[in-house]
Amino acid sequence: MNIKKYTLDKTLLLKFQGALMGTFTGDALGMPFEGLSAGKIARGFGRIEDMVEARLGAGTYTDDTEMMIGLAEILAEHGHVQPQALAGRLVYNFNGDRGYGGGSLKVLRALKEGVPWDQAPKAAFAEGSMGNGAAMRIAPVGVLNHHDLEQLEKEAEISAKVTHTHPLGVEGAKLQALAVGLAAKEDSKERVDSARFLEELKIYTKETSFNNALNCADRLLARYHDPETIANELGNEVTALRSVPASIYCFLKFNGDFKKSVSEAVSLGGDTDTIGAMTGALAGAHLGVNAIPAEWLDALENGEKGRDYVMELGRRLYKIWEQ
Ligand code: F2R
Ligand code: MG
Ligand code: MG
Secondary structure (H helix, E strand, O other), X not given: XXXXXXXXXXXXXXXXHHHHHHHHHHHHHHHHHOOOEHHXXXXXXXXXXXXXXXXXXXXXXXXXXXXXXXXXHHHHHHOOOOHHHHHHHHHHHOOHHHOOOHHHHHHHHHHHOOXXXXXXXXXXXXXXXXXXXXXXXXXXXXXXXXXXXXXXXXXXXXXXXXXXXXXXXXXXXXXXXXXXXXXXXXXXXXXXXXXXHHHHHHXXXXXXXXXXXXXXXXXXXXXXXXXXXXXXXXXXXXXXXXXXXXXXXXXXXXXXXXXXXXXXXXXXXXXXXXXXXXXXXXXXXXXXXXXXXXXXXXXXXXXXOOHHHHHHHHHHHHHHHHO
C-alpha cells in the first residue's frame, strides 16, 4: 500500500484534469498524422506544434479519447471500474467515425449483440488483443488510484480486460496507468528524475519485454536521438509493447514541458494520435491542465462530450478521490 495524500488540493484537481485533457490534446494533435513515418512528418511538416485540419475537423478526438471518456464516466458514477457498466458505456458512446482499431470494433459489436463482457474480447483474437487500445484510455484509472498502486493495478487490469485480454495488452495498460499514477504524485514544479521514475515502474512491471523496453528507454534518455531512431528502438506501432514505452520516453525526455513532450510523441510517426494521447496523459498528470498550451486547448472540439465536458469529468473524478 502506497498512500500519499496531497495537501495542495487545487494542484491535484489540475492534475486530474491534466491527465484527461492531456489525453484529448495529444490525440487531437496526432490524429492527422496517424500512419505517416517519422521521416515523412519531419520532411513534410517539420515539428508539429499546431492543431491542423483533420477528418472531423482540427482539434477533434478519436477512439482514444472517446474510450477514455467512457471509462472516466464509469469511474465518476461507480467510484471503481464496473466491467459490465464499462462495456455498456463503450458501446453507448461509440462513434464509428472516430477511427477504432479493427479488433476493438469486433469486440464492441459482440458486446452490442449481447455477448457477456468477459467473453466478447475473444471476438477479436482468440488469444486476446495486444493492441494499445486499453492503454490509450487508461488515464482516469491512473489519477484516481495514484495513492494506492496495488489498487491501481487491479483497476487497470479489469478495465483492460473488457476489450484486451492478451497479457501484453493488459500489461501495457497497467504500465501506462502506473506511469500516470506516478506522474500525478510528482511535484509539478520539479523535473522528474527519469532514472528513479523508470526504476519505480520496473518494480511493478512483470513482463520481461516491457522491462527490457524501459531499460532501452533509460539508455536512450542519456543523450539526444532523432525521432526516427526512437521509433525504431521503442516503436511507434499500434501494439501496447511498441507504443507505451515510447510514450513514457517522450514524457521523460522533455519532462516539465507539455508542449515539447507531446510534439515529440507525434514526431515519432506511426500511431501518432495514440502515442500523443498517452504522452499527453503523463505530462498532464505531472504538470496539470494549465501546462497545456492555451492555443491547443482552445482548438479542441467542444460539442456534447467535448472540452468542457472532459474538464468537468476531471473535476468529478477529483471529487470522488476526495471522498
Ligand atoms: N485503428 C486506428 N487507426 C487506423 C484507422 C484510423 C484511420 N486513419 C481512420 O481515419 O479511420 N487507431 C486506433 O486503433 C489503435 C488501438 O487499437 P485497439 O483498440 O487496440 O485495436 P486492436 O485491433 O485490438 O489492436 C490493434 C492492432 O494490433 C494488432 N494485434 C492486436 N492483437 C493481436 C494479436 N493477438 N495477434 C496479432 N495482431 C494483433 C492488430 O494489427 C490489431 O489490428 C489506436 O491506434 C487507435 O488510435
Ligand atoms: Mg485513435
Ligand atoms: Mg492510434
